[in-house]
Amino acid sequence: MTATPPPPPASTPVPPKYRVLVGIEVHLQLRTRSKMFCRCPVRFGSPPNTLTCPVCLGMPGALPVPNRDAMLMALALATAMQCELAELTKFDRKNYFYPDLPKGYQISQLDRPLGSGGVIEIITEDGVRPIRLQRLHIEEDTGKSLHEDAGNVSRVDLNRAGTPLVEVVSEPDITSAAEARAYLTALRALVRYLDISDGNMQEGNLRCEPNINLHIEGPGGTTIKTPIVEVKNVNSVRNVGRAVTLEVERQLAEYAALGPAVADGHRSTRGYDDTHDRTFLMRRKEDAHDYRYFPEPDIPPITIGSAWLREAAERVPELPHARRARFVEEYGLSDYDADQVCRERPTADFFEQAVKAGAGAKPAANWMDELNRHANERGAPLDQLGVGPERFAALVKMVEAGKIAHKAAAREVLPRMMETGEEPEQIVDELGLGQIDDSALLWSAAQDAIDQNPKAAADFRAGKEQALGALMGLVMRETGGKANPKVVRRVLVEILTESDPEN
Numbered sequence: 085m086t087a088t089p090p091p092p093p094a095s096t097p098v099p100p101k102y103r104v105l106v107g108i109e110v111h112l113q114l115r116t117r118s119k120m121f122c123r124c125p126v127r128f129g130s131p132p133n134t135l136t137c138p139v140c141l142g143m144p145g146a147l148p149v150p151n152r153d154a155m156l157m158a159l160a161l162a163t164a165m166q167c168e169l170a171e172l173t174k175f176d177r178k179n180y181f182y183p184d185l186p187k188g189y190q191i192s193q194l195d196r197p198l199g200s201g202g203v204i205e206i207i208t209e210d211g212v213r214p215i216r217l218q219r220l221h222i223e224e225d226t227g228k229s230l231h232e233d234a235g236n237v238s239r240v241d242l243n244r245a246g247t248p249l250v251e252v253v254s255e256p257d258i259t260s261a262a263e264a265r266a267y268l269t270a271l272r273a274l275v276r277y278l279d280i281s282d283g284n285m286q287e288g289n290l291r292c293e294p295n296i297n298l299h300i301e302g303p304g305g306t307t308i309k310t311p312i313v314e315v316k317n318v319n320s321v322r323n324v325g326r327a328v329t330l331e332v333e334r335q336l337a338e339y340a341a342l343g344p345a346v347a348d349g350h351r352s353t354r355g356y357d358d359t360h361d362r363t364f365l366m367r368r369k370e371d372a373h374d375y376r377y378f379p380e381p382d383i384p385p386i387t388i389g390s391a392w393l394r395e396a397a398e399r400v401p402e403l404p405h406a407r408r409a410r411f412v413e414e415y416g417l418s419d420y421d422a423d424q425v426c427r428e429r430p431t432a433d434f435f436e437q438a439v440k441a442g443a444g445a446k447p448a449a450n451w452m453d454e455l456n457r458h459a460n461e462r463g464a465p466l467d468q469l470g471v472g473p474e475r476f477a478a479l480v481k482m483v484e485a486g487k488i489a490h491k492a493a494a495r496e497v498l499p500r501m502m503e504t505g506e507e508p509e510q511i512v513d514e515l516g517l518g519q520i521d522d523s524a525l526l527w528s529a530a531q532d533a534i535d536q537n538p539k540a541a542a543d544f545r546a547g548k549e550q551a552l553g554a555l556m557g558l559v560m561r562e563t564g565g566k567a568n569p570k571v572v573r574r575v576l577v578e579i580l581t582e583s584d585p586e587n
C-alpha cells in the first residue's frame with residue numbers, strides 16, 4: 085500500500101494589482117423662480133399637479149421658452165469650473181417613454197453642451213488634486229411617480245416636470261471612495277458659493293450616479309477591464325463612498341471567480357440599498373440606449389454673446405479654493421483649518437468678519453465647528469443664531485485674554501448669548517464665570533495644594549514634571565475651575581522652585 089499523496093498546499097491567492105476608475109454624473113436642480121421652459125414656479129412640497137401648465141404638461145402646440153436665469157446660473161457654474169463655454173449652444177430632444185415624462189421626450193443638450201472640459205479641485209489627504217470634467221449641459225427634470233399610498237394604483241405628480249437641471253459629467257479620474265466623497269463635497273461647496281442650488285442630496289436637488297470599474301493587472305502584463313457599473317439611488321456624500329467601496333469589492337470578487345473572462349460581461353446599472361448597505365442589480369445594458377436625439381425644433385440655437393458671459397462672470401464670487409489659499413496666506417491658517425472654514429460660504433464669511441472684528445484667526449477657526457453645531461441643532465443658518473460676528477469676536481477675545489475658560493465660554497456663555505442677545509462681558513459677570521486672576525487668592529490656593537500633597541511636591545522637585553498635574557488639579561478644584569490653568573502652573577512652579585528645601 086502506498087500512502088496517498090498529500091493534497092497540494094492550498095495556494096494563497098495573491099491579491100491582484102488594480103486601479104479604480106470612477107466617473108461621476110451629477111444632476112443639479114437650479115434654484116430658479118420658474119421652470120426651465122415655462123413660467124410655472126419651482127417650489128417643493130406643493131399639492132400634486134398644482135404647479136403645471138400646458139408647456140410642462142406637454143400639451144400639443146405649447147411652446148417652450150428657455151429660462152434666462154437658468155442659462156446664466158449654468159454659465160456661472162461652467163465659468164467657475166473653467167469649462168470651455170459654447171459660443172453657440174442648442175437644445176435636443178431625448179426621446180423615451182416613462183409615465184413621469186408627459187411629453188414623451190426630455191429637452192436636453194446633445195452635441196452642443198453649454199460647457200466642455202473643465203476641472204474641479206478636490207482636497208484629499210495627499211493634497212489638492214484636479215478632477216477633469218467632460219461636460220456641463222442643461223436639461224429639464226421629470227415629474228415624480230408616486231407608488232406609496234394607493235394599493236395597486238400609481239399616481240404621477242408633475243410639479244417637478246420642467247425644473248431646470250444642470251448635468252455635470254466628470255472624467256473617470258476619481259480613484260477611491262475618499263476621492264468620490266471629496267468630489268461631491270467640492271461640487272456642492274461650489275454650487276452653494278455660487279448660490280445657484282441648495283445642493284442638498286437628501287432632498288434630491290443634487291443627485292449623483294457614480295460609474296465604477298477596475299483596471300486589473302492580468303497575466304502577462306495584460307490589463308483586464310471590468311465592465312462599468314453605474315450606481316443609482318445614492319443620496320448622501322457618505323453613500324457615494326460606500327457605493328464605490330462595495331463595487332470595488334464586488335468587482336474584485338467577480339474577477340477572482342471568473343478570471344480574465346470578467347471583461348466579457350455587460351455594462352450594468354445597480355442600485356444602492358442604504359438599509360442593507362449593498363448594491364443590487366437593476367438592469368444589464370445589452371445595448372446602448374437609443375434615444376433618437378434630434379434638435380429641438382421649437383427652440384432656435386442660442387448664441388452666447390459677450391454680454392451674457394460678462395453677466396455670468398459677475399455671478400462668480402471668490403471660490404472655495406481661492407479663498408482657502410488666501411486664508412492660509414493672509415490669516416496664517418493651516419491648510420486643514422482653511423479647508424474646514426471655507427467649505428461653506430456662510431462659515432467662511434462669518435469667520436472673516438469675526439477676524440476683522442478682532443478675533444484671532446486660529447481660535448476663531450476652531451470655534452466655527454461649535455457655531456455650526458448650534459446652527460445645525462437649531463436648523464438655522466449661521467447668520468440667524470443671534471450672535472453676530474462682532475459679539476462672537478468679543479467672546480473669542482475674552483478667551484484669548486484668559487478672562488474666561490474656553491469650556492465655560494462654549495458651554496455657558498455662547499448658548500446664553502444666542503438666547504438673550506446679551507454681550508459676553510455681561511453674561512460672564514452675571515454668571516460669575518470670570519477666571520480668577522486675583523493672584524493673592526491663587527498663591528494661597530497653590531500653597532494649600534502643596535501642603536496637602538507633599539509627595540507630589542517632592543516628586544516635582546525630583547524632576548518628575550508630571551507630578552505637577554496632581555497639584556494643578558487640587559488648585560482647580562479649590563477655585564471651582566475658574567482659575568487660568570497657565571497662571572496656576574506658573575504660580576506652582578514658582579513656589580516649588582523657590583521654596584525648594586535643597587536650595
Ligand SMILES: [Zn+2]
Nearest residue numbers: 122124137140
Ligand atoms: Zn409649466
